Amino acid sequence: MRMSIPSRPTAVRRRRTLAHVVLRDLAETGHTTVPPWWEAEIEREFGGLDGFLAELSRQWWAAYAVHLDALIELGAGDPGQAWADVAEQLPYLRRVLDAYAGEPALAEAERRHCDVLRWTARREARHAAA
Numbered sequence: 367m368r369m370s371i372p373s374r375p376t377a378v379r380r381r382r383t384l385a386h387v388v389l390r391d392l393a394e395t396g397h398t399t400v401p402p403w404w405e406a407e408i409e410r411e412f413g414g415l416d417g418f419l420a421e422l423s424r425q426w427w428a429a430y431a432v433h434l435d436a437l438i439e440l441g442a443g444d445p446g447q448a449w450a451d452v453a454e455q456l457p458y459l460r461r462v463l464d465a466y467a468g469e470p471a472l473a474e475a476e477r478r479h480c481d482v483l484r485w486t487a488r489r490e491a492r493h494a495a496a
Contacts, residue, residue, distance in 0.1 A: 384411050385421050393458040398465035416471035419463075423475035426452070426459055431483065 388404050395401070400408060400415065412418040433455075434448035453460040466472055 381411055381421055382425070384408075385418065385425065388418075389422075389458050389462065392462060398461050416469070419466055419469055419471045420475045422459060422463055423472055423479070426456070426463055427475075427479040427483075429456060429459075 384407065388400065388408070391404070392398065392400075400418070405415075408415060408418045412421060430448060430452050433452050434445060437444060437448050437451075463472065
């Protein structure tokens with residue numbers, strides 16, 4: 367009998383859904399750190415808290431990049447304003463990330479996202495100059 371291995375898009379959707387459900391639960395309960403009742407499911411899906419935090423970070427940076435891009439298109443590309451706007455739109459995501467600010471997984475994810483943003487900005491500037 368052949369085991370069915372989920373496709374990457376299926377796994378990504380499943381992770382995003384779980385992250386959304388956990389964030390909604392945290393918002394409803396007022397927690398900003400993951401309570402014990404989610405630990406087993408987070409371990410199973412993300413391989414532990416680090417993987418879960420990396421997913422939350424990815425969601426944050428994706429929303430931030432999209433919003434910053436929209437502001438730039440409107441001629442108001444203020445990174446601080448983009449941060450404040452996204453924090454207002456996704457307050458619980460920001461609160462949870464802030465609660466885990468000292469975690470190495472978040473520092474690594476932030477470094478990677480900042481590298482991507484810098485690389486993208488350099489490439490866009492080159493294309494615009496051409």
